[in-house]
Amino acid sequence: MTEWIYTVLIIALLGLAAGSFLNVCIYRIPVGESIVAPPSHCPVCQTRLKTPDLIPVLSYFFLKGRCRYCQTPISPRYALVEALTAILFIMVLYKFGVEAALVKYLFATALIITVTFIDLDHFIIPNGLVLTGIIAGLAFLPITGEFSVLNAFLGILSASGFLLFLYIVSRGGMGIGDIKLAAVIGVFLGWPMSLFAVILACFIAGLVGIALLLTGLKKRKDPIPFGPFLAFATFATFMWGQDMVRLYQKIVLSY
Known part of the structure; x- marks a missing residue:
């Protein structure tokens, strides 16, 4: 039971991290930008985001939905994609197990x-x-x-x-x-x-x-x-x- 809980937590964290990366893909791929470089930055003030700004879901609430540097509102969809990815990853784990x-x-x-x-x-x-x-x-x-x-x-x-x-x-x-x-x-x-x-x-x-x-x-x-x-x-x-x-x-x- 304990091992299963750890597995769920790992998949949930993986989902949150994957969701953060998917946000990059969703924003950059359609406009022809690289998903690797430059590093994550505010699309308005172009300031490079630091680690505390990139914590999936939580950073949105810590920052109260605004860029730390220019105070531009951040779309709640970033947190939504991260949370959704984690939830769906857990559902897939329950369906297929560790296979x-x-x-x-x-x-x-x-x-x-x-x-x-x-x-x-x-x-x-x-x-x-x-x-x-x-x-x-x-x-x-x-x-x-x-x-x-x-x-x-x-x-x-x-x-x-x-x-x-x-x-x-x-x-x-x-x-x-x-x-x-x-x-x-x-x-x-x-x-x-x-x-x-x-x-x-x-x-x-x-x-x-x-x-x-x-x-x-x-x-x-x-x-x-x-x-x-x-x-x-x-x-x-x-x-x-x-x-x-x-x-x-x-x-x-x-x-």
Whole structure:
């Protein structure tokens, strides 16, 4: 029991540290800046941040949400991303335990968090993240042994092919970046769960879109980034996908 508590604490701290790094990626990658240099600094006064300014979550509250040097308000989203990453990392630990698959899905979680916030901010899914995801997904195949390279390839074809079909039918209503992201999903989830994740994303996006239209928060022609829905559906699928499929089959067979 004590060993498990220590493991949870380590993963939580890892999640907080990873979340801090993801904030750098979310801010810098879309504008073409290096994620390595220069060191973390205030985007307004450009002052290099010191260690006390970089403590995940806590520094935001210690500084009362303002830059120590120029008093510019700090977005609470920095702390949100750090806390969210830690929480999701702990959830993944509970799901997979201390196994090889844990590293794979922690990486996937970090990737989809990054994609989510970049797409929300800029309506893009950077090619660098897509390429990184595909390479990492392929590298994890022999380590986890969950499925074969052929299965991963079928996952790519089914997930990306489905969104490509929607792209053609909707005449560009679906973004090319989403089709590329589906390839990453295919590598990580394989066939048929990658297709399940993409269909689930479409279903959730449809419900949210209808709700936004009915509440007047969005108009019919207002763009809505699809990346966050793909990210959420991917996380839900590798966490509870098999359970959702069994529940669906149980409901269908009951009729």
